[in-house]
Amino acid sequence: MYTYKEITGQGEQLQKTLEIVENLNLEIGNVDQVLFTGCGTSYYIAASAAKYFQTVTGVFASAIPASELFLHTSSCIVPGKKYLIVAISRSGTTSEILIALDHLKGHANLSTMAITCNGDTPMATAADKVIALDHISEKSVVMTQSFSNMLYGLQVFAATQVNSTHNLNELKQVPQLVADALTKEDLTKVVAEDLTKTRIIFLGSGSYNGIAKEATLKLKEMTQTECESYSNLEFRHGPISIVDETTVVILMTQLETADYDQALVKDIQKLGGRVLTIGPTPEGFEADHIINLTDEISDLNRHGIYVPYLQLLAYQRAIHLGYNPDKPRNLTQVVKLS
Amino acid sequence: MYTYKEITGQGEQLQKTLEIVENLNLEIGNVDQVLFTGCGTSYYIAASAAKYFQTVTGVFASAIPASELFLHTSSCIVPGKKYLIVAISRSGTTSEILIALDHLKGHANLSTMAITCNGDTPMATAADKVIALDHISEKSVVMTQSFSNMLYGLQVFAATQVNSTHNLNELKQVPQLVADALTKEDLTKVVAEDLTKTRIIFLGSGSYNGIAKEATLKLKEMTQTECESYSNLEFRHGPISIVDETTVVILMTQLETADYDQALVKDIQKLGGRVLTIGPTPEGFEADHIINLTDEISDLNRHGIYVPYLQLLAYQRAIHLGYNPDKPRNLTQVVKLS
Numbered sequence: 001m002y003t004y005k006e007i008t009g010q011g012e013q014l015q016k017t018l019e020i021v022e023n024l025n026l027e028i029g030n031v032d033q034v035l036f037t038g039c040g041t042s043y044y045i046a047a048s049a050a051k052y053f054q055t056v057t058g059v060f061a062s063a064i065p066a067s068e069l070f071l072h073t074s075s076c077i078v079p080g081k082k083y084l085i086v087a088i089s090r091s092g093t094t095s096e097i098l099i100a101l102d103h104l105k106g107h108a109n110l111s112t113m114a115i116t117c118n119g120d121t122p123m124a125t126a127a128d129k130v131i132a133l134d135h136i137s138e139k140s141v142v143m144t145q146s147f148s149n150m151l152y153g154l155q156v157f158a159a160t161q162v163n164s165t166h167n168l169n170e171l172k173q174v175p176q177l178v179a180d181a182l183t184k185e186d187l188t189k190v191v192a193e194d195l196t197k198t199r200i201i202f203l204g205s206g207s208y209n210g211i212a213k214e215a216t217l218k219l220k221e222m223t224q225t226e227c228e229s230y231s232n233l234e235f236r237h238g239p240i241s242i243v244d245e246t247t248v249v250i251l252m253t254q255l256e257t258a259d260y261d262q263a264l265v266k267d268i269q270k271l272g273g274r275v276l277t278i279g280p281t282p283e284g285f286e287a288d289h290i291i292n293l294t295d296e297i298s299d300l301n302r303h304g305i306y307v308p309y310l311q312l313l314a315y316q317r318a319i320h321l322g323y324n325p326d327k328p329r330n331l332t333q334v335v336k337l338s
Numbered sequence: 339m340y341t342y343k344e345i346t347g348q349g350e351q352l353q354k355t356l357e358i359v360e361n362l363n364l365e366i367g368n369v370d371q372v373l374f375t376g377c378g379t380s381y382y383i384a385a386s387a388a389k390y391f392q393t394v395t396g397v398f399a400s401a402i403p404a405s406e407l408f409l410h411t412s413s414c415i416v417p418g419k420k421y422l423i424v425a426i427s428r429s430g431t432t433s434e435i436l437i438a439l440d441h442l443k444g445h446a447n448l449s450t451m452a453i454t455c456n457g458d459t460p461m462a463t464a465a466d467k468v469i470a471l472d473h474i475s476e477k478s479v480v481m482t483q484s485f486s487n488m489l490y491g492l493q494v495f496a497a498t499q500v501n502s503t504h505n506l507n508e509l510k511q512v513p514q515l516v517a518d519a520l521t522k523e524d525l526t527k528v529v530a531e532d533l534t535k536t537r538i539i540f541l542g543s544g545s546y547n548g549i550a551k552e553a554t555l556k557l558k559e560m561t562q563t564e565c566e567s568y569s570n571l572e573f574r575h576g577p578i579s580i581v582d583e584t585t586v587v588i589l590m591t592q593l594e595t596a597d598y599d600q601a602l603v604k605d606i607q608k609l610g611g612r613v614l615t616i617g618p619t620p621e622g623f624e625a626d627h628i629i630n631l632t633d634e635i636s637d638l639n640r641h642g643i644y645v646p647y648l649q650l651l652a653y654q655r656a657i658h659l660g661y662n663p664d665k666p667r668n669l670t671q672v673v674k675l676s
Contacts, residue, residue: 033398040575055413060371060398065543067571071595072544075393096571142576199564205403206410217576224580226537226564233405233434237378238480238555241668242562257409263675271668330579330609337601 002139003222003325007311010145011179014304016135017149018172021156026113026129028161032081033060037069038088039096039335041143041214042150045088048210048303049154055207055300056158056167063210066096070103082109086154089114090138090146092121095337101126115153117146131157141331142221147214148178148307155301170301177294181305185312187291191276192316197248201239202229202310203264204252211303212252215310221328222318233260236267243271250313251287252306253279254299262286278306340477341560341663345649348483349517352642354473355487356510359494364451364467366499370419371398375407376426377434377673379481379552380488383426386548386641387492393545393638394496394505401548404434408441420447424492427452428476428484430459433675439464453491455484469495479669480559485552486516486645493639508639515632519643523650525629529614530654535586539577540567540648541602542590549641550590553648559666560656571598574605581609588651589625590644591617592637600624616647 028034034053036046046063054061064076066087077083085104089097092114101123104110112127119132131153136146152174159167191197200219204212212229219227230239232251243249249268253261258281265275265287274288279302280295281287293305318325366372372391374384384401392399402414404425415421423442427435430452439461442448450465457470469491474484490512497505529535538557542550550567557565568577570589581587587606591599596619603613603625612626617640618633619625631643656663 039572043572043575051410051413054416058416058418060416060419062400065569065572067598068544068569071571071598072389075389075544078392078396078398080396081398206406206413221576221579228566231403231406233409234377234381234403236673237381238559238669241559241666243668260405260409260675328579330581331576335574337598 001326003142003144003315006138006140006144007308007315008182010148010308011175011182013136013145013149014152014175014178017133017153018156018175020133021131021153022160024131026131026157026160028084030082031059031084033062034084034086035076036061036063036086036088037066037097037100039066039094041147041217042088042090044210044214044217045147045151045154047213048151048207051207052155052300053158056164057162066094066100069100073103080109085110085112087112087114087123087127088150089123090117090143091334092116092118092123093334093336095335097123098126115150140326141328141333142218144311148304152304155303167301170297173297174301174304177297178304178308181293182308184291187289188309188313189316190289191248191250192313193320195320196246197274198226198246199242200225200227201235201247201249202227203232203235203249204229205232205254205257208252208254208303208306211306211310215250218311218314219317221331222314222325223321223323224329225317232257232264235264240267240271243268243273245272247273249273249275250310251275251277253277253281255280255295256299258282258285278309339664341480341482341653344476344478344482345646345653346520348486348646349513349520351474351483351487352490352513352516355471355491356494356513358471359469359491360498362469364469364495364498366422368420369397369422371400372422372424373414374399374401374424374426375404375435375438377404377432379485379555380426380428382548382552382555383485383489383492385551386489386545389545390493390638391496394502395500404432404438407438411441418447423448423450425450425452425461425465426488427461428455428481429672430454430456430461431672431674433673435461436464453488455488478664479666479671480556482649486642490642505639508635511635512639512642515635516642516646519631520646522629525627526647526651527654528627529586529588530651531658533658535584535612536564537580537585538563538565539573539585539587540565541570541573541587542567543570543592543595546590546592546641546644549644549648553588556649556652557655559669560652560663561659561661562667563655570595570602573602578605578609581606581611583610585611587611587613588648589613589615591615591619593618593633594637596620596623616644
């Protein structure tokens with residue numbers, strides 16, 4: 001199974017990604033807004049990376065699906081403002097990314113950067129700057145280590161823009177922490193292999209919401225299980241109406257959100273749902289299952305450690321259902337528009 | 339059924355909303371970014387309103403779940419930038435909105451505006467400016483005409499900021515166009531009452547994505563049907579793997595997206611899914627069911643006309659399933675955190 005190796009080999013690859021991005025000169029200069037863009041998994045990288053970038057650099061940042069950059073340009077680009085477009089694509093050949101870059105070519109006040117796992121592609125050629133993570137070479141259709149490495153690469157990119165020693169020091173601990181965390185992979189099996197639970201909800205807030213969206217997509221791609229994602233407290237505002245005994249909620253906790261998360265766990269349990277938390281939790285925190293992650297580094301830099309658990313959960317459920325995680329139904333590695 | 343009357347009475351109410359907002363002095367002055375915020379349905383209003391506001395005024399605008407404004411303030415607010423926070427709440431009593439406004443009180447460079455269907459509430463008192471739509475008084479738990487009226491009110495607010503005669507003239511046609519459109523309500527029944535379709539996907543791009551999210555929430559709240567939403571072309575990047583004979587896709591078309599939408603319809607049909615389009619479509623456009631909306635006004639201002647169809651679809655399915663749309667499972671009118 002390529003997919004399994006690709007999920008569990010992430011720690012080592014992150015170390016290489018760190019070295020590559022640290023050694024590039026990616027000074028972006030003065031811009032009014034950075035737009036992170038991609039499709040599918042790469043769009044979810046964009047969602048987390050944009051929140052991270054704005055928090056760390058103080059420059060406005062936003063995430064846009066690549067298709068909207070050319071279909072609805074006027075809703076994305078304000079005339080007269082200076083932009084950096086960060087295009088994200090594992091293959092570097094995604095149609096919408098190429099159409100968007102071509103559409104924006106020659107636009108005044110706009111420069112482009114690409115991040116990809118294939119530096120020798122049309123996207124890399126079209127962009128002004130490139131982060132090429134050529135050491136990531138996934139055979140699986142679904143994106144796993146390419147997700148974590150491109151997100152991590154963009155975090156390092158953000159921290160180096162403002163020479164944020166604090167954030168860089170924390171980010172440098174992530175590869176080892178990911179490798180350590182992966183020794184506890186049995187913890188997700190209890191949820192993954194319980195087929196009486198037919199509806200799975202992923203909750204993550206702030207810069208973790210992109211990861212919740214990606215966890216949902218991974219599970220959907222590999223198993224076609226009914227699943228969805230929300231910002232943690234948004235779940236109470238309507239979607240909670242679907243919770244019953246067939247529902248499991250996977251809640252990404254952060255130090256910043258622990259008190260509110262605890263109350264949410266209880267509300268979900270009252271309706272018959274079960275809750276697995278992933279993240280650091282204070283002593284005495286209660287849920288049906290708890291994967292307690294390190295609080296050695298701050299919420300802002302801990303993303304990479306959650307990701308493999310969420311990918312493993314999808315993989316384990318696929319195996320348990322007798323599906324082939326390497327070749328999911330109805331999907332290809334790259335989407336090309338005809 | 340309150341809900342039915344509240345859905346079908348929208349045209350008349352929009353006319354009153356127009357008059358109220360036009361007669362308020364809501365000059366916002368110089369700000370660097372406008373943050374639209376709310377919870378659940380109100381957050382989906384925020385998502386559409388932010389795209390609309392930025393497009394029409396050229397001022398950066400973004401949507402944030404109200405909970406994230408106080409849980410992850412540093413990811414929403416850049417120190418030193420000037421903000422207008424637009425708080426959206428039907429009741430004006432939503433806990434997260436009140437906590438967020440209190441949390442941000444006294445923050446330098448920040449002013450606030452509330453839009454609500456109840457002008458005599460803590461939220462309205464806490465905000466610097468208020469759009470009070472007191473003529474909207476829903477008895478139903480789920481939000482229907484409050485969604486369309488608050489979104490429409492914020493569109494009028496945006497257009498008046500920059501004295502955009504073109505957009506105001508188009509917006510002024512919306513109340514009558516909504517009333518006209520509602521004569522074709524049988525068109526959604528063919529999808530709503532087909533119980534062999536157990537999975538419903540709503541697609542909308544750009545400023546219509548918030549409406550797709552709201553359509554999903556409405557159907558989920560009223561019927562607990564499995565449903566989700568995406569930006570149109572994002573659907574191919576993974577989620578399309580779930581399409582089979584049990585799937586219906588409700589695709590919101592726009593003049594700007596017609597060619598790409600047509601190709602997407604065919605890809606969904608190839609996998610066994612059915613497609614209902616809502617929106618203007620060029621002659622010769624093919625789908626399983628087509629609700630052809632007027633192209634008299636531009637994509638930018640047509641939102642209000644789609645909304646009642648999406649709400650009716652949820653209502654009709656609830657009735658067909660024998661549920662009471664006025665009192666959905668597990669929900670209350672207002673979410674209050676204990």
